Amino acid sequence: MNWNINEIIQRFQSKIKSCRVLVIGDVMLDQYYFGEMKRISPEAPVPVVNLKEATQTLGGAANVANNLVHLGCKVSLAGVVGRDKGRDDLVEMLSFKGIDVSGIQTDDRSTTIKTRIISGNQQVLRMDQEENVELSDAGVHKFEEWFVHLLSIEKYDAIIISDYGKGFCQFELCQSVLFTAKRKEIPVIIDPKGDNWDKYRGATIVTPNLKELSDLRGKDIPNSNQAIHNYGKELRRKYDLDYLLITRSEQGMSLVGENQINDFPTLAKEVFDVSGAGDTVVSTLGAMMGMGIPVQDAVKISNIAAGIVVGKLGTYAVKDVELISKLEFLNDRRKINKIFSANNFQALLDGWRNNGERIIFTNGCFDLLHIGHATYLKNAKELGDKLIIGLNSDQSVKRLKGINRPVNHEQDRAKMLSFFEFVDAVIIFDEDTPLRLISEIRPDVLVKGGDYRAEEVVGKEYAKKVKILSFVDGYSTTSLIERITN
Structure with missing residues (x-):
């Protein structure tokens, strides 16, 4: 413990x-x-x-x-x-x-x-x-x-x-x-x-x-x-x-x-x-x-x-x-130093590795945080010792979600995630997928939410284990935006 x-x-x-x-x-x-x-x-x-x-x-x-x-x-x-x-x-x-x-x-x-x-x-x-x-x-x-x-x-x-x-x-x-x-x-x-x-x-x-x-x-x-x-x-x-x-x-x-x-x-x-x-x-x-x-x-x-x-x-x-x-x-x-770029997290990771910590990685846009996000991340943390979130940058989100997204700036999204006690690091990346980030982190557990199969998860070859977690029914950022705008 x-x-x-x-x-x-x-x-x-x-x-x-x-x-x-x-x-x-x-x-x-x-x-x-x-x-x-x-x-x-x-x-x-x-x-x-x-x-x-x-x-x-x-x-x-x-x-x-x-x-x-x-x-x-x-x-x-x-x-x-x-x-x-x-x-x-x-x-x-x-x-x-x-x-x-x-x-x-x-x-x-x-x-x-x-x-x-x-x-x-x-x-x-x-x-x-x-x-x-x-x-x-x-x-x-x-x-x-x-x-x-x-x-x-x-x-x-x-x-x-x-x-x-x-x-x-x-x-x-x-x-x-x-x-x-x-x-x-x-x-x-x-x-x-x-x-x-x-x-x-x-x-x-x-x-x-x-x-x-x-x-x-x-x-x-x-x-x-x-x-x-x-x-x-x-x-x-x-x-x-x-x-x-x-x-x-x-x-x-x-x-x-x-x-x-x-x-x-x-x-x-x-x-x-x-x-x-x-x-x-x-x-x-x-x-x-x-x-x-x-x-x-x-x-x-x-x-x-x-x-x-x-x-x-x-x-x-x-x-x-x-x-x-x-x-x-x-x-x-x-608590303060939880937010990193894709180029400056290695010293933190080395320290955790030296202490024998099990590293969990997941990723997402996390544009409008809701109870579904919080539950998913809390469950992910329980799979190991340190939870790293790969966060899509604003440009990455725009390419994936459209010109009107994200609603919140990448630094605001990162800060909101860092306020969770069970989140240990947030790393902002610019690519469409976190493949390069996962290859550098090589997590003990790679976590993905939704209906994926383990063999479909991006970066699976760089992780010791892949775990699929279900999202909480009835919660999504897209549905929240639709409710606000309608």
């Missing part, structure tokens, strides 16, 4: 505050030092940065939790930290944001801290303080006791495992979570790391980027649809995943399911910093799936959120009002 944007916005606004998500993974602290780099040190051939500002933000699994809070979810977080100031700063920031930290363990290790030095919009150095030590058996047991108790007192709508390879997300812990989640029918979204995917076996969805996919295979994978699709299908089956979502940088994302693969083009206009973009994808995905939004639509929204984040500098959490505003903007733009 593909929801329209209005339905998604309504569910977002009504359900997000009650959506409860559990985040499990490697928590860390991100530190940023901003300054100006104008000279080279006399002590060594390195740049000197004149410090202007320093900030701390939540990183890793803690950033995923932070993203969810900004979207409006209730969040619990599990991870491990050290007995140091980093731990104090991290827990204080999490608690201030209202994140449940009862699952945070303290152990004999350093709290993971990533320090970035930035001059202008350029990151010039990163320093990492970390100990990649696998969680002990005692730590796993402590987590499992906490996890079982937590699920006995609260209902969680989604679980996210954010694995940064720092040791918390070890095999027994991940499999324990997945086993319990499957029994309780809770979707589990995993942001993976490393080449041991056996611990992710049975997950709802795993979200590797292209590098992580290449690391798993042991050699570089080309960023092409064919390579991604083939290897994605193999991995999904091998690890018994419901879905595999591959983030592909400038190529967007690919969602591999059991029976279908969808490619989602990137929506980012400018990229300043990709820090935290993966966290944004999994957190948005978790929130949307937790609210019951279908996976394909949840991925589309995650793609929109990621597009917002990479246009910001540093780790950034998308706010609920910001995401809703973007969805509303896209919805309004979609």
